[in-house]
Each structure stands twice: as C-alpha cells, then as structure tokens.
Amino acid sequence: MxxxxxxxxxxxxxxxxxxxxxxxxxxxxxxxxxxxxxxxxxxxxxxxxxxxxxxxxxxxxxxxxxARFPYKKYIEDLSLEDLPQDARDKIKVFSSLDFIETGQNIILAGNPGTGKTHIAIGLGIKACNKGYKVLFTTIPLLVNELKESRSAKTLRAFEKKFEKYDLIIADELGYISFDKEASELLFTYLSLRAGRKSTIITTNLSFERWDEIFKDPVMTAAMIDRLTHKSYIVNMNGNSYRLKETQLWLEKQ
The missing domain is CATH 1.10.8 (Helicase, Ruva Protein; domain 3)
Known part of the structure; x- marks a missing residue:
C-alpha cells in the first residue's frame, strides 16, 4: 500500500x-x-x-x-542522378547545414519541376531536426502577411518574429509580380536577414528577369546584391524531376 x-x-x-x-x-x-x-x-x-x-x-x-511546411520532403529521398549537375555537386555541402551557422543564403534558380522546393524543404526539415528554428513560406504569402501587418500597424512585431528564425524558406519567387508597396516590403524584410540569418529562395527566373517582378530596376539591383552576397547560387535548370516521376507512375498503371 x-x-x-x-x-x-x-x-x-x-x-x-x-x-x-x-x-x-x-x-x-x-x-x-x-x-x-x-x-x-x-x-x-x-x-x-x-x-x-x-x-x-x-x-x-x-x-x-x-515551420509550416506544405508537405514533408527529405534530402535522403532525392534521386541525385536526376538533379541538375550544379545541385548534385552542392547538396552534400548544404546537408551539413554549415550555411545556417555562417548566415549564408541559398538561391535555387531554374525551370519548374527540377527539385528546388524538395531541396529547400529537405534542408528545412534537417534543420528542424538539428534544433534550428525554421519558417517555410511562399513569396506571395509573405507579401500578403507583410501588407496585412502594415495595415494593422503590427510590422514591428512581425519584424521581431521574422528575425528570430535561423532559416527562412521563401518559395516561388517569380510566379507573380508585385506593386510598389509589396516590392518595398519584400526588399526591406529580406534585406534584414542579409549577412546575419539564412534564407533559401526558390525562383523560376534568372536574375536579369527579376525586374519583371519588382518593376523598379534600382531596387531589383539592390535586392540581388544583398541576397547574393556570400551566397550559394544554384543553377537548377534541367529536365523536370516531376515529369519523370509522373511518367514512371504512368508506366506502372
């Protein structure tokens, strides 16, 4: 008892x-x-x-x-032989997560379906496993959140929260263009992290086409300069990874 x-x-x-x-x-x-x-x-x-x-x-x-990942993808699940050569060469370096410790950015730029988002999410999940604080967002969603914060006069609170993340993944730069307010907000908040905290950006546009999104050549040049300083630029142009997976799936039906 x-x-x-x-x-x-x-x-x-x-x-x-x-x-x-x-x-x-x-x-x-x-x-x-x-x-x-x-x-x-x-x-x-x-x-x-x-x-x-x-x-x-x-x-x-x-x-x-x-972290708000839209789905789970793991680096270990990547088919390395199907990745563009530049990504294949750098994936081992990225997997060490040293880029987070040094506050470096990764920009994955290339045509759709080549594994950009898979790599970004895979690195994000690996970072979560190692104890880092991570946020996944799309560029359009981030812009909407920034605009809403400005309207609600809560931008300063958003800024403090934004700066605390060890890694931010900003997906889908280039799918929509922005007005002047959105461009300025995006420039300001991505620039806040430059050189201090890591950001992974996926984009389907080459740098010379970024002014199609931001409309302002001077701002575009400044953003590219800040985001690419001491960053990894990965050429993701290649055959569609998703298309190959779809073809293999169809062959099994």
Missing part, C-alpha cells in the same frame, strides 16, 4: 514538473529496475535519459509543425 502511495506521489510531482515520460511510465520503469536489479543511480539515469529523449523528439515535432 505504501509503495502505491509513493508511485502516486511520483506521478503527481512528475506531472507538476512537466515530465511526461516519468508521469506515464514510472510503474513500468520501477518493474524493469527491480528485474534488472538496478542501483538507484542507474535507475535515476535511465529515467532522465528517457525523459530527455522524449523531450528532444517532441521538440523536433513541434519545430517541424511550426
């Missing part, structure tokens, strides 16, 4: 201390400790290690959820 009271008290204290593994598993852990005849020190270490592992796994799940 006394042992039951002790177990109940352990659960109560563990719950108060927000130790979910111990709260849920203390009885099984005690049984295993008795079977293995563990010392008090070994028993305590086992409890703490399992609690740590659970907290680490939950942290990864939360970071991936908060």
């Amino acid at each position: 006394k042992k039951d009271i002790v177990k109940t008290n352990i659960k109560t204290v563990a719950k108060e201390l927000k130790l979910p593994y111990i709260t849920r598993n203390i009885e099984d852990e005690i049984k295993e400790a008795n079977i293995k005849n563990l010392t008090y020190e070994a028993f305590l270490l086992s409890l703490l290690e399992n609690e740590y592992d659970l907290r680490k796994a939950n942290g990864i799940k939360n970071r991936i959820r908060q």
Whole structure:
C-alpha cells in the first residue's frame, strides 16, 4: 500500500514538473529496475535519459509543425542522378547545414519541376531536426502577411518574429509580380536577414528577369546584391524531376 502511495506521489510531482515520460511510465520503469536489479543511480539515469529523449523528439515535432511546411520532403529521398549537375555537386555541402551557422543564403534558380522546393524543404526539415528554428513560406504569402501587418500597424512585431528564425524558406519567387508597396516590403524584410540569418529562395527566373517582378530596376539591383552576397547560387535548370516521376507512375498503371 505504501509503495502505491509513493508511485502516486511520483506521478503527481512528475506531472507538476512537466515530465511526461516519468508521469506515464514510472510503474513500468520501477518493474524493469527491480528485474534488472538496478542501483538507484542507474535507475535515476535511465529515467532522465528517457525523459530527455522524449523531450528532444517532441521538440523536433513541434519545430517541424511550426515551420509550416506544405508537405514533408527529405534530402535522403532525392534521386541525385536526376538533379541538375550544379545541385548534385552542392547538396552534400548544404546537408551539413554549415550555411545556417555562417548566415549564408541559398538561391535555387531554374525551370519548374527540377527539385528546388524538395531541396529547400529537405534542408528545412534537417534543420528542424538539428534544433534550428525554421519558417517555410511562399513569396506571395509573405507579401500578403507583410501588407496585412502594415495595415494593422503590427510590422514591428512581425519584424521581431521574422528575425528570430535561423532559416527562412521563401518559395516561388517569380510566379507573380508585385506593386510598389509589396516590392518595398519584400526588399526591406529580406534585406534584414542579409549577412546575419539564412534564407533559401526558390525562383523560376534568372536574375536579369527579376525586374519583371519588382518593376523598379534600382531596387531589383539592390535586392540581388544583398541576397547574393556570400551566397550559394544554384543553377537548377534541367529536365523536370516531376515529369519523370509522373511518367514512371504512368508506366506502372
């Protein structure tokens, strides 16, 4: 009876201390400790290690959820031989995530279907696994959020939040053009991170065509200069990765 009271008290204290593994598993852990005849020190270490592992796994799940990826893609799932040569040559360097530590950008530029978004999301998920804070957004969505923040007079709060991310993935630059307000906001907020925090940008347009999006040649030149400084520029022109996957799928039907 006394042992039951002790177990109940352990659960109560563990719950108060927000130790979910111990709260849920203390009885099984005690049984295993008795079977293995563990010392008090070994028993305590086992409890703490399992609690740590659970907290680490939950942290990864939360970071991936908060990153707002549209779907999960992994670097390990890439078919390297189907990637454009430039991406194939650099993917190992990117996978080390050293570019995040040094605050460098990656710009994946090329025609649709060549794996730009897959690479970006794969690196983002790998970064979440390593403890980095990541945000995935499309350029059009980011512009809408910036405009809404300006209207609501919450741009400063948005700026503080934007700067905290270790890595921001800005997908789909080039699919729509922007008015002057949108161009200025996008320039300002992407420039805030330049040289300090990493941004991955995917685009279907070469740099000489960016003025089609931003309309202002001077601003376009300034943005390209800031985003490309000490950045990795990856030529993603090649055969469509998605088209090949579709053809293989059709052949199996």
